[in-house]
């Protein structure tokens with residue numbers, strides 16, 4: 028339903044002599060319903076690019092299109108569309124208010140989505156039912172809706188963050204290092220859940236990770252970023268098995284035991 032097209036996107040931080048050019052002319056297409064992995068060394072601009080797509084930083088140049096609508100410049104439709112692009116972060120606490128129960132956090136997102144879609148405010152009961160459905164979707168017992176985020180494990184909190192993102196009925200998900208802060212023992216479960224949901228809901232996804240083993244497991248395509256630029260992109264298996272760029276080869280070489288990971 029909604030692919031993502033980036034055309035010559037630039038992001039500069041600051042002005043004048045102190046300005047830093049973090050994203051330098053990135054063009055990238057994430058096809059409708061596909062998962063594109065964005066990899067690259069620390070500081071290469073992956074998060075900045077994802078944040079530009081979701082509207083957390085303003086590109087200094089270029090176009091970001093979803094459904095052929097320019098998200099950067101257009102108003103109205105674009106503002107609505109942008110809310111259908113949801114981001115999940117490395118630290119789930121970033122989107123969960125510690126003073127709110129997990130159910131209330133999800134309900135807040137449900138009500139925001141209803142306002143956006145102008146479908147009328149859901150009743151308390153509708154909200155409660157939808158919260159229960161979303162918690163079930165991410166494999167958390169709906170009976171825990173009243174729990175505070177602090178009482179959950181890191182993996183459970185990340186699943187609540189996914190439920191909250193899904194409450195907005197997104198067409199596009201941006202996942203930025205969403206398992207990096209989790210214990211290895213639960214990383215696989217969170218990734219499998221995300222992938223199952225992506226397939227079931229036909230979501231378009233940009234999956235940011237420095238872990239190429241994970242990216243190979245999750246993604247249809249891979250784009251390799253270095254110093255603000257995409258240096259290589261293609262089908263995931265091609266990029267991993269036949270990297271064209273030395274930088275990609277170095278990234279692959281940096282993964283210990285690629286091919287013997289828990290995802291095999």
Ligand SMILES: Nc1ncnc2c1ncn2[C@@H]1O[C@H](COP(=O)(O)OP(=O)(O)OP(=O)(O)O)[C@@H](O)[C@H]1O
Pocket residue numbers: 040041047049067068069070071072073074075076237
């Ligand atoms: N708000 C900001 N102001 C100034 N510079 C910034 C800002 N945000 C990011 N940068 C700089 O932009 C560059 C790219 O940062 P970014 O966070 O996008 O990298 P990354 O590829 O996501 O790295 P990592 O793998 O460590 O998460 C870095 O040099 C960073 O210091």
Ligand SMILES: [Mg+2]
Pocket residue numbers: 073074075203204
């Ligand atoms: Mg980052």
